[in-house]
Amino acid sequence: MKVLVAVKRVVDYKVQIRVKSDNSGVETQNVKMSVNPPDENAIEEAVKLKEQGIATETVAISIGDEKSQDVLRTSMAMGIDRSILVKTPNSLEPLAVAKTLSKIIEKENPDLVLMGKQAIDDDSNQTGQILSALLGWPQACFISDLKIEGNKLSISREIDEGIEKIESSLPAVITCDLRLNTPRFASLPNIMKAKKKPLDIIDVSSLGIDTDPKIKIIRVEEPPKRKAGIMVNDVKELVEKLKYEAKVI
């Protein structure tokens, strides 16, 4: 079984982001970039499947500029066999990302596609669902548990009400929740090894899909700031404030 993992390079989750002064977007120059956190769970799951002898080959794919090679090297340092960068100067919308992935999938023929449930930069939470619909494959989103026996998938999904259990079959598209597993750290020897693993680069223009943005970003602004509050001395004061000042209890 072949597993394809989609990986996005995003501003590191610990970075306090800054809105650009011209309100055109968020500053991504000279800030720490990392693998999108739930994509790390997807990588971990793929590597585990390989270690369990369920997956025979694991491939990571990223769509972005030259620098997205970083996250592919990280993926390979975590244990992914090889990777593909689809190069594009612009950031693509989820529909275009899914179309790009589906073109690569036509060539690569994976049995399973794994990715994070959302990217923590634009928080769209769309790509896996769109891809599944484009391919006509079953979808399983926000998953926190996966078992594969032969062709059969047993899945737990995190939903607003709790956990939903579904069964499904390969080929399938799965989006991962942060609770699916604990991504491993890449060891130094594995980081060195990853430098020699194959990384193919192709240009998005060679895929013949429409990647033009359909959404125009007019303005990006800082959220309204909350005004600073006060520290209360004790529980009695807190309860009094809530009762007589804020009037919420």
Next chain:
Amino acid sequence: MAVLVIAEHDNNILKTSTLNTITAAAKLSDDIHLLILGKDIETLSNNAKTIHPIKKILKCDNSKLENFIPELSAPIISNIANGYSHILAPASTFGKNLLPRVSALLDVTQISDVIEIKSENTFVRPIYAGNAISHVETNQNINLLTIRPTSFEKCEETGGGASLEDVQFIDSDVKTIFIGREVSKSDRPELGNARIVVSGGRGMENSENFNLLYDLADKLNAAVGASRAAVDAGYIGNEYQVGQTGKMVAPELYIAVGISGAIQHLAGMKESKVIVAINKDTEAPIFNIADYGLSSDLFQAIPEIIKELNLLNKLES
């Protein structure tokens, strides 16, 4: 042109998120249709007729639709999409699971998690866990929007007189089989629309200690929430998680107990009207956004709060 809202429900009643989404739709058009896909939804559909802004209920009643499998629902929606300027669904796990599939079938780009509607084609949505707010514009023929429920009030549930129509079921060869749902039963208000939320973090130390918060929540008629750290540690179920990858809440009062306040958590609760933080670490970032901070050991503070509340109740009665 008419606007279509996709109903989130449990085959018996509409979820509040649907009523919030209808309010968003009312900013776009006077002609709002509500699509209800499910099993044995005759009563549900008839009850929905009175929802004030709704002009037409469209229902598709089929046993295969009982468990909201998006592979089955999406083609039914895309089949009737023509004739609508906008299709809206709540930005809940239900809507997030479903609407992007419709986007694929219609070949239009969806706009996720809309918090404000500026005009028919201009929308506002948070990005980067709400640390930036993006104003976007589109001129696609059909606009697909998921709506953040906490950003819109519930619509009026009475006074309307919608017509009722059946929509064609489209059978698809779907491989996904629903097995079951593990849903926690609680008499407390629903986290997404409770007036008061009491949330616990890693500082709670274990699941047993959450009983303290349950007691406080019951005293305040509040919902219980949690930070991701508490859910990851197994203190409480995932359905309680508030934050970027969990639920968004905006209650009148949010009490954060033993929560340090990572930006991912703040993303889910900083729209709350009044925020209280209780943490023994005076440096915890949660204090930067709290209206009232109490630097104290939560294991002392929470029982004391319950005691104070009891005293207040006595004074009032």
